[in-house]
Amino acid sequence: MTVNEVDLLCVGAGGGAYPAAFRLAKAGKKVLMVDPKGVMSGNCLYEGCVPSKAVRETAAFYQDAQRFQPFGLAGNLQVDFAAMMQHKDAIQERRYAQHAAELAAEPRIRLTKGLARLIDPHTVKVDTDAGTDTYHAQHILIASGSDVFTPPLPGAEWCLTSHDLYKPSPAMRTFPKKMLIIGGGYIGLETATFFAALGTEVTLLQKGAQILNGMDPTMVNLLLPLLPKGLELRTNVEVQRVEKTGTGRRVVWLQDGEEQNQEVDAVLLAVGRRPVIPEGAEALGIAFDHHGIQVGPSLQTRFPHIYAAGDVNGRVPLFHAAVRQSLVAGHNILAGNVPADYADFDHVPTTVFTLPAAAYIGLTPAKAPPGSLLEAHYAFSEDSRAQILERMDGEIRLFFEPGSLRIRGAWIVGIDAGSLIGQVGTAIAGGMTAYDLARFADQHPMSAEGIGKAARSIM
Ligand SMILES: Cc1cc2nc3c(=O)[nH]c(=O)nc-3n(C[C@H](O)[C@H](O)[C@H](O)COP(=O)(O)OP(=O)(O)OC[C@H]3O[C@@H](n4cnc5c(N)ncnc54)[C@H](O)[C@@H]3O)c2cc1C
Numbered sequence: 418m419t420v421n422e423v424d425l426l427c428v429g430a431g432g433g434a435y436p437a438a439f440r441l442a443k444a445g446k447k448v449l450m451v452d453p454k455g456v457m458s459g460n461c462l463y464e465g466c467v468p469s470k471a472v473r474e475t476a477a478f479y480q481d482a483q484r485f486q487p488f489g490l491a492g493n494l495q496v497d498f499a500a501m502m503q504h505k506d507a508i509q510e511r512r513y514a515q516h517a518a519e520l521a522a523e524p525r526i527r528l529t530k531g532l533a534r535l536i537d538p539h540t541v542k543v544d545t546d547a548g549t550d551t552y553h554a555q556h557i558l559i560a561s562g563s564d565v566f567t568p569p570l571p572g573a574e575w576c577l578t579s580h581d582l583y584k585p586s587p588a589m590r591t592f593p594k595k596m597l598i599i600g601g602g603y604i605g606l607e608t609a610t611f612f613a614a615l616g617t618e619v620t621l622l623q624k625g626a627q628i629l630n631g632m633d634p635t636m637v638n639l640l641l642p643l644l645p646k647g648l649e650l651r652t653n654v655e656v657q658r659v660e661k662t663g664t665g666r667r668v669v670w671l672q673d674g675e676e677q678n679q680e681v682d683a684v685l686l687a688v689g690r691r692p693v694i695p696e697g698a699e700a701l702g703i704a705f706d707h708h709g710i711q712v713g714p715s716l717q718t719r720f721p722h723i724y725a726a727g728d729v730n731g732r733v734p735l736f737h738a739a740v741r742q743s744l745v746a747g748h749n750i751l752a753g754n755v756p757a758d759y760a761d762f763d764h765v766p767t768t769v770f771t772l773p774a775a776a777y778i779g780l781t782p783a784k785a786p787p788g789s790l791l792e793a794h795y796a797f798s799e800d801s802r803a804q805i806l807e808r809m810d811g812e813i814r815l816f817f818e819p820g821s822l823r824i825r826g827a828w829i830v831g832i833d834a835g836s837l838i839g840q841v842g843t844a845i846a847g848g849m850t851a852y853d854l855a856r857f858a859d860q861h862p863m864s865a866e867g868i869g870k871a872a873r874s875i876m
């Protein structure tokens with residue numbers, strides 16, 4: 418049996434894996450990435466961030482064009498869903514080609530199409546179509562990500578998942594007139610708003626009392642009334658079953674003790690994701706629970722040379738968090754497995770890309786002791802860009818430590834929320850105060866002016 422030697426073996430080739438792979442390759446190390454997709458970039462490009470936002474932006478253009486009909490844009494726009502899906506597929510293809518070129522330009526990294534199994538703390542077997550290869554790895558980075566969670570719901574097989582909707586050549590090619598979505602988290606609510614904006618009648622069923630469960634309720638309550646018409650949100654629902662009816666689906670649920678049902682063209686099941694723990698991890702004693710592999714800010718497992726980054730550790734299941742964690746793992750490997758870099762799980766910019774979007778970062782009042790944060794507001798109704806766009810709803814809220822006026826967190830609902838929250842993130846990372854933000858005159862007429870204006874409002 419041939420045993421191949423590598424400095425780093427990455428289980429997976431997504432955002433949790435490849436930044437470390439390239440970092441180590443740059444330092445002259447030999448790296449192997451293993452992924453059954455045989456391409457770089459994991460689920461973010463395959464069925465996550467990029468394809469879902471490709472659909473979002475088309476829906477946003479459609480919504481904007483309709484809103485601007487009284488302001489000089491006449492004509493009847495039609496949704497061509499098949500063409501939309503082709504556009505989504507083309508973006509995915511373009512990015513796969515870009516990633517292939519990046520990989521080809523780095524001879525120290527090899528990507529194998531296969532499934533990795535951990536055998537002992539330094540041995541990994543890789544099952545490929547051609548057989549099984551054995552590797553001795555100085556370091557292992559587990560970045561096997563997450564997968565759709567399917568609950569034991571009768572009729573779950575009649576539902577679509579985000580995988581079916583967003584993967585290349587998606588399962589859904591016909592535009593649904595009526596759609597029902599089970600789950601009011603990121604995927605459920607985002608997808609609900611994309612289809613509602615395109616003209617689908619959408620009903621969303623959420624198990625508990627709050628849509629976007631766990632997020633700041635003041636932010637959520639500001640967002641929900643701004644979502645597209647044609648979207649009905651129901652909370653405190655217990656879904657009983659899903660049935661097939663001719664070409665459609667019937668969903669039966671209980672609400673306030675009463676059985677209700679609805680027949681629709683398509684049902685999306687979006688009740689969460691679960692970590693993908695590679696075979697052999699449990700036998701090695703690598704600790705994990707239903708959130709994922711347990712790691713601290715150094716990303717090390719109980720073995721200092723085995724790391725777990727990205728969705729597989731469940732700490733912050735977002736692409737840019739996976740990228741940062743991957744780099745932290747890479748830096749700590751290069752430091753000899755003695756922690757030299759740490760992931761900050763508490764200050765990751767997060768955007769719910771609904772139409773409009775809601776974004777947040779750091780500490781917000783819902784999670785802080787009462788009275789421990791000083792709030793600053795800026796309403797988009799005052800904002801020149803928001804007025805130009807006829808989108809005056811929403812606001813920026815910044816949260817400061819009283820006394821020092823150091824910025825601790827923010828949330829933003831409305832125009833450009835996803836971009837603005839990153840700017841606040843940079844201010845938090847730089848330890849900036851309300852004074853710093855207030856004296857920086859950002860560009861006019863851009864929504865970023867609002868950050869400085871909010872800061873000035875408390876002076
Ligand atoms: C619909 C949807 C929309 C999303 N939108 C956003 C967004 O807008 N912004 C954002 O930040 N995040 C978004 N996310 C989350 C984002 O996709 C993930 O946080 C990100 O993909 C995590 O990267 P990762 O590398 O940890 O895992 P993944 O991207 O899941 O990659 C893990 C890879 O490991 C492979 N693998 C699994 N087991 C093995 C094994 N044993 N051997 C070898 N390979 C293995 C898998 O095939 C996969 O390719 C979205 C997710 C979904 C589903």
Ligand SMILES: NC(=O)c1ccc[n+]([C@@H]2O[C@H](COP(=O)([O-])OP(=O)(O)OC[C@H]3O[C@@H](n4cnc5c(N)ncnc54)[C@H](O)[C@@H]3O)[C@@H](O)[C@H]2O)c1
Nearest residue numbers: 600601602603604605623624630687688689690734768770
């Ligand atoms: N914009 C983004 O960054 C983005 C977008 C999409 C996905 N993601 C990532 O993907 C992950 C998974 O997203 P998701 O929306 O599947 O999960 P989620 O955990 O965000 O939300 C799932 C929701 O479903 C509800 N739920 C659970 N069981 C239910 C049931 N039986 N009936 C009705 N509702 C039920 C939960 O209460 C929860 O609100 C997210 O945690 C996030 O990390 C991020």
